[in-house]
Amino acid sequence: MFLDTPLYRCEALEPDLGCAVSIKLETANPVRSFKARGTELVASRLAERGSRAVVCASAGNLGQALAWSGRGRGLDVTVVASRFATVAKLERIRALGARLELVDGDHERARERAAAIARRDGIRLVEDSLDIETCEGAATIGLELVDSAASFDTVLIALGGGALATGVGHVVKAMAPRAEVICVQPLGAPAMTRSWHRGRVVTTDSADTIADGVAGRCPIPAVLDDLLLVADDAVLVEEASIIAGMRMLLDHAGLVVEPSAALGVAALLEDRDRFAGRHVVTIVCGSNVDVDAYHRWTRAGPLPGS
Template sequence: MPLPHRVTLARVEEAARTIDPVFLDTPQYSCEALGELIGVHLLLKVETLGPIRSFKGRGADFLVSQVNDDRPLLCASAGNLGQAMAYACRKRGVGLTVYASTRANHLKLDRIRALGARVVLHGEDFDAAKLEAARVAAEGNARLVVDSLDIETLEGAATIGLELLKLPQPLDVVLVALGNGALFNGIARVMKARSPGTRVVAVGAQGAPAMIESWQAGRVIEHERVNTIADGLAVRVPIPEALEDMQGLVDDVHLVSEEVILRAMRLIHEHAGLVVEPSAAVGVAALLEHTDLYRGRAVGTVLCGGNLTPEQMRLWLGPVLEVQA
């Protein structure tokens, strides 16, 4: 018998009542132009228009709302969780230190600092920064917040699933980016409970396959390094609890190439007028790589973040911008 899932629908509904409304009820609509190009009925759920341009505001705001002691908070982040935590902590007067890698997106780091949090750079990737944050928290009087382990991060992300249920017709498939797991596991938990006919597909980057490989193998598989532009998916060391959360929720998985992620970003910009980061484009990338699997079906995907530096925009979206000019 499978273990009961850590996420309960009652808590997800509580999160939807508690989270700052600025993060809720984000746009979700049929993108006809891009859908016709791919050959699907495409629904985009846009999480990039709020104050931190990322879905992580939901889980962070719910988590900080539940804090009931005076300890400062620590977290590790590739950038978006750090911004979300900084926003929520500033609102409630809670101290926060964010650990990030020396290669982290400088736009995201600047925004974390502007929101009042302290930033410590350590190591060459997210997992190295997370290990340092855990060490410091263990030695001091601080709480370490771990995305996808702390249940509030899943409960907040799961509110996206509640909003998808408001669509006039249920989706045949929802393609969800798989990083540490909060976004996928939160949404999938709601969809499996309330829309069981909807297939839920996890999408990762070929250059960071640890989560999907671990789920396929039924055990944690770690990698020495990652190599992907999708920094939000660049997990080397999966969280065991996140893998356990995936049990019974995954209908299929895809690992998409860097080349197709870039193509998806450009098509989203060209046909939807939206700037998204690589992690947010992997659902569309999966459609481009596996068109025959989804042709003619109603497919949704979550554009989960949109924090690009000007240099990244020129490098990755430059061909589209030049054509439009």
């Protein structure tokens, strides 16, 4: 149920964006994000080995996916998250049966706490983007892209910890090397993008973006090394463009998406000339959003440039 997600040309978006646009829709599943492609691998392998417990840190989507995958295999799942994470995501983690531990501070603090729990209890720690299963899961999206009948010139990938970008990027570069892999990150959470441009890990003191799913501050060195092999570019986009992208996906594609899922459209809005005449695929990676915040964003004033 997490594989072979829809990939389709969305012509309604094209007049405003100035290029051919296809959507890879990763939200029509029980956890409403691509993350279960990886957690299904994690949970199945743990169950095969007789392991009974697993812990992860999550901004919300990984935690939901691991809770869902673990519940079906009898695993004891603990998710550590910031108490400031999106409430809807936290509630869904609890509803799926995981033990949820909240920490003060941001996602980096949650990562530290999850690692401490794993050491204390001697259980598996799932580190998104670093653990191979999370990247292998994302790589299946790349396989589905290159196996599709339609050729594409560019794929725009939301960049957070890097699992989606590296997983998809490795497949595209191996099987469709002429296609450009471009990663997109919010200007308010630029650590991985800055690291990619400088070729070394760059951390930030804070992250300030509505795109909570990609709001990391401390890139993992091994993940950056991987990203340097497969990404052709990494760009930063403004918050206003992310909101405009969310509104366009609602108005023209009928899709309710979380901010991270609109990063690709935001990149198209900010640099129409760069993508003019191309066939661009954007991966709509999640739709777990706070309803009240979503209404505020999508009902705001005129779109940039209108």
